Amino acid sequence: MELVGVADIAPTLSVRALKERGMPYAFFSALPENQNLFDEAEIPVSGMFADLISSVDIMLDATSAGIGAKNKVLYERHGKRAVFQGGEKDDVADVFFHGYANYEKGVGKQFLKLTSCNTTGLIRAVDCIDREVGVEKVAITIIRRVADPGDYHRGLTNALEVEPAPSHQAVDLMTIMPHVNATGILVHTPVTHGHIITVLITPIKSVSREDVISFLRGHLRIRMVKIADGFRGNASLFRYARDLGNPRGDMYEIAAWEESVVLSGKDIMFAINIPQEAVVTPENIDAIRAACSMQQSRLDGVARTNEYLGIGAWK
Template identity: 70%
Template sequence: MVKVLVVGYGVIGQRLADGVALQKDMELVGVVDAAVTLSTRSLKEKGMPYKLYAAFPEAKEKFEAAGIPVSGLLTDVLNDVDIVLDATTGGVGAKNKALYAQHGKKAIFQGGEKNEVADVFFHGYANYEKGLGADFLKLTSCNTTGLIRAVDCLDRKVGIEKVAITIVRRVADPGDYHRGLTNALQVDKAPSHQALDLMTIMPHVDATGILVHTPVTHGHFITVVATPKKDISAEEVIAAFKEHDRIRVVRLEDGFLGNASIFKYARDLGRPRGDLYEICVWEDTVVKSGKDVMFGIHIPQESVTIPESIDGIRAALEMQTDRLEAVETTNKYLGLGAWK
């Protein structure tokens, strides 16, 4: 049984812990955090389903003062694990890397870290093989993760020559206040990093894109214009997406009118926190323009990277050397594809 530690129990860390706990061939040893937050307070109120370790002695004192049980320090538990999922704030993971290396532990970092922190910039479907046996992996961002899922799906069907994307980016996660209250759209300089990141993972695809920040919280929206190497009909594109266990095909006529509809549906399904691991593609947006194919994607930003993070564990520890066997195992334990 592979032993996993999650460092950073925030938006992503909570979801990583839950995702790992569902894997029948992995053991979640515990979670690590550095501050008394709503996340760690809720951990206590839920009866401490996961052991909590403090990032450093001062943090341990603060947890104990708040009545939150602590099982020890990060340095105490590192010797008991095989791999670390680092979900700390951007920049902290890079500092933690030296500690992981000192203890001889592999680690997987989230999209907020710079690429230089890792040996491999990783995506479970698109370049699983490159992560095999690696000591340090870095995940793509939420938008890039979902974008690559869709582009890789079509690329393996007919080959993709190039893509152009427009991202309508949610400005903050639900519950965040640090970005303030706004009534504006903010445009970033093109090309967006998501397009550049896609080319790092899939260098044979030419990609560019525009990003617009918008004052919503429940998900990003991406339009994709893809140029296939072989002609493919809109119906064939939809069929390809429906085969993919991390892609849901939804329709306007069924009530999926936008990001809020999808978030509501996830809550109605009883998904914890209203999370979806899957991206959603609107069937109604899949159209042809000459040879090009256009479609629209919903990205559930808080949870979309969890499956690929678990794929990273499988690759780094060589639990499965075959890409499809690895992702299918992750999918099975997360319940992905069960709706089909």
């Protein structure tokens, strides 16, 4: 794969940072009437959005919700494939896609839509258990970061906010894994580095706590961590990623706390951390592989992505 270029509508901080880095990727303007803004900021522009579309095999559309649906018309006109971010409506794509849960359904399809960051990590964990012992139902509570780092539009708050149940993540999980009954509650919290989800699973087959830990530990996109080792919460994991030297402090894996794994009768409960800025990156690459028919099977596709990104190398 080759990243041909990136596009934006204005000289945002991200675009200005690219310029300061020597513009490592060709940059394209997605809004011609803003060309004067790029000129004033001395941002080199390689062409317009249509030029970028004509130069690629597949687009990764990370625009704000609703814009991707409008861009789809351009992709159709140029006969291009596209992957849309999780905030778009489901009908924008041929398949609501997750690399581990339904890879084969995306093979050869023109338009795929990814799941949100929370849903991506949640499905990794539920799918992991489901493939081992089967899952009857899931109940989740999401402690959700209120905004990404640097986003001021949410305001400065000192409050928690509860959304009506069920949360869209539970509904989305059922869309991709229709054999699982899921529900959930979401709570917004005034933090920026990561979400935490508590997961309550009713398995089809009885399972021990040790089995659950083993299942989660065996998944390359899940890190088993311990509170006793210093992983006390989302900030610990973000700092750990920075200390690893990961670009932007990104971590592609979700983390599951070993001490959180408990049984209640037949039910399994545990907590996972979702690094929202990076967690969907592997699934984006899975989606490219599927849509472009680079690999036909789930195991082959996700394995190549994991190897390319170095996921699981630490195990």
